[in-house]
Amino acid sequence: MTEQPHFDVIVIGGGPAGVAAAVQADAKRLSVLLIDEQERAGGQVYRWNGVGIDAGPGAEMRARLAASGVRTAFSHRCWHVQPDRTVRCTGPDGNMTFTADALILATGASERVTPVPGWTTPGVVGLAAATILLKSEGVLPGRNVVVAGCGPLLLFVAAKIIAGGGQVAAIVDRNGPSDWLSCLPAAMTNPKLGMEGAGWALSLLKRGTPIHFNSRIVAVNGDDEVQAVSVAAVGENASSSAHSIACDALCYGDGLMPATEMTRLLHADHDFDAALGGWHVRADAHRRTSLDRIYACGDGAGVMGAAAAPVQGRIAALAAAWDLGKMDEARFEAETQRLSRYGQRVSRFGAAMTGLTVAGVRVPLTGSEMICRCESVSHDELERAVAAGAVTVNAVKAATRCGMGPCGGRYCVPSVAKIIAAHEQVDVSRIAPGTARPPLRPVPVGTLMGDFAYEDIPFREPAPL
Ligand SMILES: Cc1cc2nc3c(=O)[nH]c(=O)nc-3n(C[C@H](O)[C@H](O)[C@H](O)COP(=O)(O)OP(=O)(O)OC[C@H]3O[C@@H](n4cnc5c(N)ncnc54)[C@H](O)[C@@H]3O)c2cc1C
The missing domain is CATH 3.50.50.60 (FAD/NAD(P)-binding domain)
Incomplete structure (x- = not known):
């Protein structure tokens, strides 16, 4: 396993929020690593089209990033993060471990x-x-x-x-x-x-x-x-x-749901708000989560759209710079206040669009369909497990394997929550999304093992009979 250098800031997610955060942190003279599993920056909205034509806001974003001093690790999937801001990912060169004084999470949304x-x-x-x-x-x-x-x-x-x-x-x-x-x-x-x-x-x-x-x-x-x-x-x-x-x-x-697997793995505090896509990590006005020097911005912290994401990213980077002692208070207050005012204005569009998806948050399920495609668990099996007493997402997972497949529960957990909520006769907002566990992304065992040989496994000597 190769140990990698330490950074002032690691940003996970190279969409509008993450790129803005990384470039802003770099402008404050912090050493920055930006990680994304895609080949290029752009996130979901400004996806690199892969055919060599690069135009529009995505191209501008990629040019700004290229002109900065931000170090990038594209085609790197983060599969584990720890509260001490250790980040583990797999990339073309195998498994990598990075550490940082501040961690900005900008991992976007997944669809419901x-x-x-x-x-x-x-x-x-x-x-x-x-x-x-x-x-x-x-x-x-x-x-x-x-x-x-x-x-x-x-x-x-x-x-x-x-x-x-x-x-x-x-x-x-x-x-x-x-x-x-x-x-x-x-x-x-x-x-x-x-x-x-x-x-x-x-x-x-x-x-x-x-x-x-x-x-x-x-x-x-x-x-x-x-x-x-x-x-x-x-x-x-x-x-x-x-x-x-x-x-x-x-x-x-x-509609879209904030990607909470990383913040749940970290045991950060979360809230439910249908108008933000459902469960999302709790972040204050400066994008600080409940964890020390871990920040969240963009759709991953509540679906607000592509215009609000970079503003939140920049605020998160300024908060990290301030928390790391790289900014004076007056400057920090002035810059974050200006950005917050602008953010409120541009968020209105995204908030209205997310508002059109609120209808999707509480849609009831209809009956006997397959819910967990990864592990082939049907609606009926889930209802039986819930009726037998598995009334939390974790308990249903243990009883049925629903959520244990490669999607990590991104598709099935909202449905599991609806089945539990219907059985318990409570609103779906009362059903917590369950514990996240590494690996957050499928990781080949060979990548984790590296060139570890079976003979190297330190078996203890057998006890004398
Ligand atoms: C599939 C999809 C398609 C969309 N299409 C559109 C569209 O066409 N038009 C539109 O206006 N909005 C679209 N949206 C909404 C749009 O994504 C957001 O409004 C906007 O991009 C939010 O920016 P962001 O930086 O917060 O997140 P994103 O742009 O989603 O960026 C998050 C980044 O984090 C990376 N990431 C996440 N987890 C990991 C991990 N474990 N390891 C490494 N990297 C990771 C992702 O690869 C991604 O690049 C789409 C959303 C989704 C989920």
Whole structure:
């Protein structure tokens, strides 16, 4: 195992929040390491497209990073972090261990997909995952696609499919027109993004793309591939009101959830707020978590969108600089106050967009579907475990293996929480997400072992008989 140098600051996550934090910390003359599992900086929103065309805000961000003194470790997956700010990752050169005086977590969000019968059929793609297919790979999820769920990614994905030469069979939106209209004032606080969204909506309307408002997917039909989806009105009985829409793919997602696995592993304090995507690490106005010199920013600390993320990143870096004695108080106060005021303004757009996904946080489950794809655990098995007394996420995991697979529970734990909440007759916000354990990402055992030989294992001498 190679020991790596010590840094003033390590930033985990090279999206808008993490890059802004790293560049700001570097500007305060701190030694900085930025780690990300992707090949380049950009995060989810400004993904490197891999084909050599680099333009727009992502390119600007990457140029700012390249011009700074920040040391980068891309293609490095962090699989363990400790409260003493030791970070372990695997990269192209094997397993690496880094340490720092301050740790800034900017690990973004993951998407919420509520299981429905048939959701594991090939051709069903997460809505946010579809943005990766479309942006990074230039691949259409299908030729005739239903785009469903809630939030602004509905419009983005539908518009991109059409621009790529595909057909959108229908948009199925959990929200109604009044929910979208209520976002208009906030949308106008960021006219560029607001106009972009309006452009997508207009292009879909002009093409006559059917939009089913206040509606939900209740089943995916087809054995080896998607052939149709069943759609029903939100709140109505699916068996009496469902109708079928033919399609060859479904892009489907109920919004984003802050990625809390690192902060849960660290045992930081967390809160639940549906308007921020659900469970998120608690951070103060200067992005300090409950742990000493560990900070959180961007969507990972509450989904607020790509405009708010870099502001939070810069505030976190300033707080780290102040806590490490590299800034005087007057400067710190002036810079963080200016950034906070700006942050409040730009957060309104993101907050309104996340507001459109609140509907997805408490969506009930429908019945016998598979919940944990990694370990093949069905809804019925989970209900039985809960009825037998496993009323915490940890207890359900121990009883059924749900959440023990390579996704680390990112997909199934929100559903487990809903099953427990329904059984206990409490709101889902009362169900804690469970303990996180290393490895946070799948790590090959060979990488951890390095060139360790079996003969080197220090077996004790057998006791004399
Ligand atoms: C799949 C997906 C697609 C999205 N697409 C869009 C879109 O098209 N348009 C839009 O406006 N918004 C999109 N969003 C929302 C958008 O990501 C955020 O609003 C914005 O990017 C937040 O910036 P951030 O820096 O907080 O997080 P992110 O941009 O998500 O950056 C987090 C970074 O942390 C890295 N990371 C996380 N865990 C680890 C680990 N263990 N080891 C190493 N690196 C790690 C990730 O690789 C990622 O690069 C998407 C979100 C997701 C989850």
